[in-house]
Amino acid sequence: MSVLIYTEFAEGKFKKVALELASYAKKVAESLGTTVTAVTINAGDVSELGKYGVDKVLKVTDAKLDKFNAKAYADVVKQAAQKESANVVILSSTTDSLFLAPVVAVGLEAGYASNVVALPVSTNPFQVKRNAFSSKGFNVTEVTSDVKVLALAKNSFGLVETSGAAAAEDFAVSLNDADFNVVVQSQEKASGQVSIADAEVVVSGGRGLKGPENWGMIEELASVLGAATACSKPVSDLDWRPHSEHVGQTGKPVAANLYIAVGISGAIQHIAGINASKVKVVINTDPEAPFFKVADYGIVGDAFQIVPELISKLKAFKANN
């Protein structure tokens, strides 16, 4: 009755959220007196999972699974859960895992709790704390079914290293032709850029920047910090920046370690989308801007002077650290 996790592997390594998931699952397994099994799909070296608490790895290798497919991947997770008699199945909150989780839940006749932000409040009854109302509240949910599916919110638990090692074995799954009725035709990924979903630092610009021609300094600040660039809703509505950069309640959610808002006043919908970030910095000329109420650090002043100076100081800092 182990705890089963699905750990995503991309571009030659496990995603950071997969290692966070392993760290979290280890603690859950300890409180249940059991072990953690990870299932991987077309992953390479899986030894890293052992360092984050995984006891056993089921390696699934199948060329048909090269591209994400919700039904087929759900079959994999379901068969792994059945093999391990797992009562608790935990996924991360990437776009793919959130696509997968409800499909897995119905397949296992399990109750499903998403946006889980902490270790279970109690394991009997099984209660978890979840983000709700766009981070304006939390909801403690009791999962009453025998099998439970959880999705762990990104950046909510962190990484915990252990001294363990994982035993890996190959796992053969049976897939159905009907699993592949949704067909991927093409993918378009911006290369060489940090995506908002994966970023630990996000630098975001608002209407205070006056026009798209002024984004050079935002991109440079992001590049110095290894950050993703983002923007507020008015900026994407004005087409100054692509829609894919819009963060906020109706745009992309951000749960970064550091979120730097430049020239963003902080409308309630914007804050709702980025509030899960750990540390927030605001740079704005208007000391009354609502963003100052939610930020950890604030600078009242002109971004056109502050940002270039901050870039040069950060470069010097990075060179010495």
Added chain:
Amino acid sequence: MKILVCISHVPDTTAKINFTNGDTEFDTNGVQFVINPNDEFGLTRAIWFKEKQGAHVTVVNVGGADTEATIRKALAIGADEAIRVNANPTDGFFVAKQLAEVVKAGSYDLVICGKESLDYNGGMVPGMLATMLGFNFVNSCVGIEVDGSTATLIREIDGGKETLTANLPLVIGGQKGIVEEKDLRIPNMRGIMTARTKALNVMEPIAADVKTKAVKFEKPAPKSAVKLISPDNLDELINLLHNEAKVI
């Protein structure tokens, strides 16, 4: 093509979030309710299919009688008819189970949901519904075209986009991008008047297992005040981010 658009009745994005009854319920006092934004993008795309491809559009909501104003708004925007499943939506599984009954009874070709609601942010219903029905399913959908019985879809992936094809019947979880903000429609007087005469059928719920239940709610801990740093002392900001916050 018969389209079913599933809508949630959610607090307006600017609503203050409070809890009542010993923190076991959301406090609706003074809260304006709207069509869940992710659902409204999908509804608007459905109306486009109605106008361009002659689709028939039904909207459905699982909720009490208090959601009817929200349902009428969807009719005013252009849906042809509406269904309300008369039940308190207790969790995603319960709602998906009710919707599956509605889909089976109406033999819909395309079911459009929002990828998540802005109240509980569960992101559960579209995937559960598709799986219960055995329909094809695409989540985080930012584009859909239908040609005969085949749909071409664009979905958001982490760091980019993916183009997919799938046959109908199909369930999608839609979001902004399926139409843009500027494409959203504000109901006009004629729409509002016609909506009053359109059918709004009330169905009673079917029994469903309870798999999860909300035990209580909490508000985030109050935030400590912002630390202001002088624009002339950016070294201090770097110092704080490095030594205090430990994020750089």
